[in-house]
Amino acid sequence: MSIALDYAEKLIAAPSVTPATGLVFDVMAQMLSPLGFEVHRFVTGEAPDGPVENLFAIRRGPAGSKHFAFAGHLDVVPPGNDWTSAPFAPEIRPSPGGDLLHGRGAVDMKGSIASMIAAAHDVPADAGTLSFIITGDEEGPAVYGTRALIDFMREHDMEPDLCLVGEPTSVNRLGDMMKIGRRGSVNIWIVVEGTQGHVAYPHLADNPLPRLVAIMAELDALVLDEGTDWFQPSNLEITDLEVGNPAHNVIPAKATARLSIRFNDIHSGASLSERVAAIAEKHGGAAKSIISGEPFLTPPGEFSRIIADAVEAETGIAPEASTTGGTSDARFLRAVCPVIEFGLCNATMHKTDEAVAVADLDVLAKIYARITKAVLAG
Structure with a gap:
């Protein structure tokens, strides 16, 4: 079993309907700590919108090195009814296009987070500073989530230079779209x-x-x-x-x-x-x-070129730069640094029997590793 698949199954198996706390963050922390990350966790907010757990993990590179961040959320929408299998019991099923991993959060966005952590295995610790900005309050009101993480980063002088949010941006196949802005x-x-x-x-x-x-x-x-x-x-x-x-x-x-x-x-x-x-x-x-x-735009430039080059190297296609779709926590992170969204195919997000192509998890991990190495080397 690949690292990305193993991580995705473990994250899906930790129920985390928004607002999320506890077990799913335990699982992620256990993945990051052996890789040399300092893991900071804190709970904010009260009912009806909380409590919410947030996680900031950082692996510091040499003094003066660039700081690149992955961002995302571990909370998921309620599973609803009529699933073929239990929504928090990950299950791999064959399909004409290849095996699919089913479970709530498979694409939005525990699968992407699994690929991010898998990518960290391939990035040397001395390449630069790498961090994870992870909330349990994105699918809900988003009151106690990423904004609290931004306050934490600023308080501790740990704002990244660039940030990639792992929302499921791809449409028909992995890599066909990245989001450089949102309305x-x-x-x-x-x-x-x-x-x-x-x-x-x-x-x-x-x-x-x-x-x-x-x-x-x-x-x-x-x-x-x-x-x-x-x-x-x-x-x-x-x-x-x-x-x-x-x-x-x-x-x-x-x-x-x-x-x-x-x-x-x-x-x-x-x-x-x-x-x-x-x-x-x-x-x-x-x-x-x-x-x-508020709307934001990260104009096409070096960051989007790095992402496009990494996607094309692993998939053979050049992603379209788009601003379509709904909102994401990138709307908050854009106040910290330039931010672009790129992740898995979004066809089944929030749906019954949500599923990710098993092969895409490994490809995405390779793309994320290429992006990280290129940003930190820049």
Whole structure:
């Protein structure tokens, strides 16, 4: 059995539905310590979003050497029902394209973390400083995870020069895509207050629904932008409308809506929040926003070239540089250093019977080792 496969099976076998603590971090620490890593673990946060465990492991190179970091998460989404096998009992099954390892987290992202640790076996300790930035709070609110790790790194003066996040970025085959940026995300709740009353006496009531409809119509008609050289157009999506009125003859007292905006680097979360709030206020409503992350871009350059060269050397294909998809913890890490995401095929992430190609684990470990050696030698 390969090192990467062995590690992937052990990590999958440690249940870690978000927010994660305990056993799965024990397992990872036991993999890193024999390789010379100092392993730092700490728990932050309280219910309902915590507690959350985080791990920062570092193997220091010679004084003045470069510092390269792998980043990722050990928490997973709930497995759901109708799995062919137990979601936390890793199982290898044959398939027409080669053996598949099934289990929750196989691709998102315990498989990538297994390949990262396997890659560390092939990187000499004197090549430079190598670290792991690992959280148990990425699939959840992400309140007590990577941001707490960033505070820890800054407090101890251990920020990396470059960081690779192991999210499953590949689409059709391993290596066909890396993410050099991501759009930002903001969720906004709109409330319109009225006065409850009988539908036969509307002059004695104040119906909030027409005003909410007017707000939604204006928001739905917005064209935020046409996209940029590296980002697709921003989009605003209405995700919920609620009145909660069980009576057919009652004008409701309140109506609410929720919307989500994924936006490129033309905008900021604050500017979009202010724009939506102004529209809501014009029609007599109020808006409250939570900004999940700002857009970021690591422009194509030496770091992306190193990754592309490593991928092509091991797979024969050149990865597309993309900014598509949802958010990841790279949105926080970009404040520390340049960051790019690259990992396994994402077709089964969050799905029932999540699975990774066994062969891809070893190939990914070789790619990660090439990237690490090239960055540290630079």
